[in-house]
Structure formats: C-alpha cells, structure tokens
Amino acid sequence: MDRSDFGAAVRHLRESTDPAAVGLPVVSRRVSGLRREELGELAGMSADYVRRLEQGRSHPSAGVVKAIARALGAGRADYERLSALAGYAAADGQVPTDLGPGATRLLERFADTPMIVTDAAMNLVAVNSAFLALEHWDRTGERWEWNVAWRAFCHPFAAFQQSATDARSHEAVLVAQLRAARLRYPADASLAALVDEMRSRSRRFDTLWRAPRPVAAYESSATFTQSDGDSLTLVGNLIALPGDDLAAVMLTAAPGSRDAARLVEVVGAADGRAVVKVGQTGPG
Known part of the structure; x- marks a missing residue:
C-alpha cells in the first residue's frame, strides 16, 4: 500500500465535500470543502491524525477508513476506493449491480x-x-x-x-x-x-x-x-x-x-x- 495515495484521496474528498451536505452550517469560507478539524470531529478523530493520514505518515485501520467515508458522506465507489488504497476489502467486496x-x-x-x-x-x-x-x-x-x-x-x-x-x-x-x-x-x-x-x-x-x-x-x-x-x-x-x-x-x-x-x-x-x-x- 502507498500511504501517500490514500492520503491524497482523503484530502481530495475532504476538499470536494459540501459542508451543508454533511450537516455543517453554511458560513463564509476561504477554501472549499471541509477543514481537517471538521472532518476529524465528524469521524471521531483528531485533526492532527487527519493531517498525518493525508500526509501519508499513518496507516489507517479498516474502521478508520469506514469512519472517514461515513463522515464525508462518500458514495459506495469512493468508499471502495479508499478501502482498496488502504489495503482492505470493503464491507462486502462485491461489485454492485443495481441500476441507480x-x-x-x-x-x-x-x-x-x-x-x-x-x-x-x-x-x-x-x-x-x-x-x-x-x-x-x-x-x-x-x-x-x-x-x-x-x-x-x-x-x-x-x-x-x-x-x-x-x-x-x-x-x-x-x-x-x-x-x-x-x-x-x-x-x-x-x-x-x-x-x-x-x-x-x-x-x-x-x-x-x-x-x-x-x-x-x-x-x-x-x-x-x-x-x-x-x-x-x-x-x-x-x-x-x-x-x-x-x-x-x-x-x-x-x-x-x-x-x-x-x-x-x-x-x-x-x-x-x-x-x-x-x-x-x-x-x-
């Protein structure tokens, strides 16, 4: 597993997430997406740990991957990708076939x-x-x-x-x-x-x-x-x-x-x- 790839994927999802979509108040922001502090609070971890994950300095557990995906409101495809980048199979590991x-x-x-x-x-x-x-x-x-x-x-x-x-x-x-x-x-x-x-x-x-x-x-x-x-x-x-x-x-x-x-x-x-x-x- 390349930790930097996982970290880059988390950062991209964090910066692409609409705060309102995950229940955060709409306020004036200098940058788009969520702050590390906000992702940490939603996922039940410190902002410093989120930073270390994004910088490739820490290896997440399967539970951490799931918590981050849930906090970001990630769809199935993004959750599957995060899991794979972290070296884990996702919850069921089956190709979805439903016509959405x-x-x-x-x-x-x-x-x-x-x-x-x-x-x-x-x-x-x-x-x-x-x-x-x-x-x-x-x-x-x-x-x-x-x-x-x-x-x-x-x-x-x-x-x-x-x-x-x-x-x-x-x-x-x-x-x-x-x-x-x-x-x-x-x-x-x-x-x-x-x-x-x-x-x-x-x-x-x-x-x-x-x-x-x-x-x-x-x-x-x-x-x-x-x-x-x-x-x-x-x-x-x-x-x-x-x-x-x-x-x-x-x-x-x-x-x-x-x-x-x-x-x-x-x-x-x-x-x-x-x-x-x-x-x-x-x-x-």
Missing part, C-alpha cells in the same frame, strides 16, 4: 441515442431500445455472454467491426476497467472467475493483463452491420457514473453525416422503451 437513479435518468433522457450501462466488471446492467435496434448483440448461451470485455476478447460480435487502431484503444479501456474493478472488489468471486477464464481463453487478454497498455482516450469507433446488409459507423464514449460505480457507453454519429441519417432511421424503427434491464436471461 442517475443511470436510469441518463437512459431516459437520451432515448434516441444508443446507450448501454455496465457495472464495474463490464457486465451489462441495462440498455435502451436504440441500442437494441443496432441488432449486433447476438446470444452465445455462455455464462459471460452479457459481459462487454468477455465478448470483445473471447466471442467477438460478427456485426461489430473496428479498425486495428480503434480495437487497440477499445481493448486498453476494457483491461483498465477490469483491473480497476479487481482492485476495488478483491473478494468478488464472480469477477475473479471472469478474469481467470479470460486469461486462459484469450492469449491477447492475458498479455494485456500482464502488461496493460496506457489508455489514451475513453472512446473508439466501430461499424455496425444491420440485418438488411446496411451499416453505420458510430463513436462510443465511456462515461463514469461514480455514485453507483456504473459506467455508460453512448454511441453517436458525426453530425450531418450519412451515418447520422441512417442512425435516425434505425432508432426510429425501435419500440421506444427507454430502459431495458439486462441479465443472464437477456433483455426484459
């Missing part, structure tokens, strides 16, 4: 934009009907058929094609997401089994897992082929939803392009459902 209100609103407000929501392990949690209209997510009957990373490395989609450059970018992001999830959720047996199977089944994934590439950008383009033989090229952008430790991928076409016009046609033929929950048994 933020992700639901995102799907509802961009109903005409193909979009998916995944958990930290890259399992699909929900999609919208615009995404289903792309017709590329075929079924395999295998355990991980709804996992984005597993499909990319172990059972690629026939109707989904990328250039070599975009494929490298896409793979780098998927490996980075899974590695981060393993750090945050070391006790999640299902996630561990997924990584083990991918490493044994895909030599390319195993190589990247052992020596990951740096992530240059959280976007890449791909061509989707429709059942009528036509195709369209879309750019996927990964958007973090940290409160629930979920991520969304939005697929868009270049404005004014032939692909944009084709996307309007494809989405217009969808049934219009804004939120389609996904699981091992498929959309429903």
